[in-house]
Amino acid sequence: NAGVTQTPKFQVLKTGQSMTLQCAQDMNHNSMYWYRQDPGMGLRLIYYSASEGTTDKGEVPNGYNVSRLNKREFSLRLESAAPSQTSVYFCASSEMRGYTEAFFGQGTRLTVV
Amino acid sequence: DAKTTQPTSMDCAEGRAANLPCNHSTISGNEYVYWYRQIHSQGPQYIIHGLKNNETNEMASLIITEDRKSSTLILPHATLRDTAVYYCIVLETGANSKLTFGKGITLSVRP
Numbered sequence: 213n214a215g216v217t218q219t220p221k222f223q224v225l226k227t228g229q230s231m232t233l234q235c236a237q238d239m240n241h242n243s244m245y246w247y248r249q250d251p252g253m254g255l256r257l258i259y260y261s262a263s264e265g266t267t268d269k270g271e272v273p274n275g276y277n278v279s280r281l282n283k284r285e286f287s288l289r290l291e292s293a294a295p296s297q298t299s300v301y302f303c304a305s306s307e308m309r310g311y312t313e314a315f316f317g318q319g320t321r322l323t324v325v
Numbered sequence: 326d327a328k329t330t331q332p333t334s335m336d337c338a339e340g341r342a343a344n345l346p347c348n349h350s351t352i353s354g355n356e357y358v359y360w361y362r363q364i365h366s367q368g369p370q371y372i373i374h375g376l377k378n379n380e381t382n383e384m385a386s387l388i389i390t391e392d393r394k395s396s397t398l399i400l401p402h403a404t405l406r407d408t409a410v411y412y413c414i415v416l417e418t419g420a421n422s423k424l425t426f427g428k429g430i431t432l433s434v435r436p
Contacts, residue, residue: 216368245424254412254426255369270423302368304424313359314424316368 214238218303218317225293225324233288233320235303243306244286245270245314246278248299255302261286293324328352328415329427336433343400345430347413350394356417358389360398362409363429369412372398403434 219234237244242263247255247270257270261280275297277289286305290297300321306314330348337343349358359374373380373387375396380387386399400407412429 247426254428257423257425260423271425300366304368306424313371313374314361314369316370318368319366 216303216305216315216317218301218320220320221318222321223323225290225322227294227324229293230289230291231293232290233301233303233322234285235287235317236285237303237305237315238284239305239307239315240283241305241307241315242283243314244280245304245306246276246286246288247302247304248272248297249302249319250299258288258301293322295324298322298324328356328425329413331411331413331427331430333428334431334433336435337403339405339434339436340402343403343407343432343434345398345400345411345413345432346395347398348395349413349415352393352415353417356415358387358393358396359414359416359424360385360387361412361414361426362407363412364406364409369426372411374416400432403432405434405436408432408434 216237245260246258249255256272259278261267264283267278279287300319302319303317304314357374360372361369363369373385375387389396410429410431412426
């Protein structure tokens with residue numbers, strides 16, 4: 213039982229490049245989330261998906277797009293990376309929004325140069 | 326618009342109880358108190374949550390005041406591995422629920 217798996221673990225991008233961060237959970241959870249964490253800061257919610265087929269913006273959605281591919285997978289896309297998007301990205305899932313604990317992946321450390 | 330207030334940091338001796346306070350004076354009736362922690366560079370980890378009754382699990386105890394305006398997370402026998410950032414989060418139930426993190430409190434457990 214792997215829980216929440218994020219790929220890749222590390223990535224360096226040049227400004228203007230695009231990439232997709234992948235997230236998959238094997239707990240049959242309905243809700244999935246993407247956060248970013250800048251040095252010395254708490255986590256900020258980028259996008260979330262309450263259930264398969266739905267997505268909503270969080271606190272800091274600008275510059276990102278998401279796809280809830282199926283119940284297991286929730287991807288985050290940077291269309292044109294900027295240095296301000298250098299951060300650690302965490303994916304999380306929970307059975308149902310607001311009621312149960314969320315499980316987090318180990319993070320993707322992204323550097324945009 | 327922070328819903329919770331936590332001290333920036335605290336420390337405790339290994340083997341002693343760590344009592345981490347949190348103020349949430351504007352909490353409403355349908356909001357739960359959740360605690361997560363984040364050990365350096367790892368993803369956050371759920372610890373415990375409660376509505377109004379005190380809760381205990383294998384990791385910690387959660388004491389919520391009767392007026393629900395504050396709570397305390399208790400780690401009964403802190404170890405060096407408990408050194409982490411602890412987040413107190415007030416989370417409403419229902420369709421608009423969002424797990425939102427503040428800056429948390431850094432707990433340092435000293436040998």
